[in-house]
Amino acid sequence: MNIEIEKENKLAELFGALSEPNRIRIIKILRDSKRELNCSEVSSLLKIAPSTVSYHFKALRQAGLTKTRQQAQTKYLSLNVETFAKYLPGFLDSL
Amino acid sequence: MNIEIEKENKLAELFGALSEPNRIRIIKILRDSKRELNCSEVSSLLKIAPSTVSYHFKALRQAGLTKTRQQAQTKYLSLNVETFAKYLPGFLDSL
DNA sequence: ATTTTATTTCGATAAATATAGAAATAGAAA
DNA sequence: TTTCTATTTCTATATTTATCGAAATAAAAT
DSSP, X not given: OOXXXXXXXXXXXXXHHTOSHHHHHHXXXXXXXXXXXXXXXXXXXXXXXXXXXXXXXXXXXHHTSEEEEEETTEEXXXXXHHHHHHHSTTHHHHX | OOHHHHHHHHHHHHHHHTOSHHHHHHHHHHHHXXXXXXXXXXXXXXXXXXXXXXXXXXXXXXXXXXXEEEETTEEEEEEOHXXXXXXXXXXXXXX
């Protein structure tokens, strides 16, 4: 299929994943803290239900904006910097 | 109110406006063509109804991503480069 | 003055989204 | 092995979104 259309669709998908303030905040905290975050920690920080955080985590992960490392029951989220570099170069610095 | 939160909300709003492939295409065409576009032209190019294009135009304009110049019945759309520069520096070049 | 052209608004609808609580899953700790 | 902790999935719901066609608006051209 057309590579242009692919990219437009991918960008729209990425922007969709970033079109919610709490998700912007998650990205920002990850960028600033230089460490991983887990679901319950974000739930406390942003004061939203764990199931909602899980939903946001999934959206970010499916878009390819984050990666997950599992340790026991806990899943640690970190930025997928490759995706930002490829599709949104400079964005993390401007955030 | 908190200036951080303001910016996060604004970014989420911008991303919301960009979270649809046809709107990405409109931005891209504007960037590439270096000229203004009107509703019926985009309707032909993207093969979507004029009323739908009008809806997209409104969304982009309300987010501050585009500007409109009216000449007679026709409204010409152009990029609001200030908004891109302020919130998404470098994005237009990477598009 | 009537018709054509460009856009917007309205009404309707189908799909997607954000949210929470409850239930399910899975591992850790006691 | 029972309990505690972390996350996900499910169910439900309210809101938003993208879309179209029809109607309304407004200016241009005839």
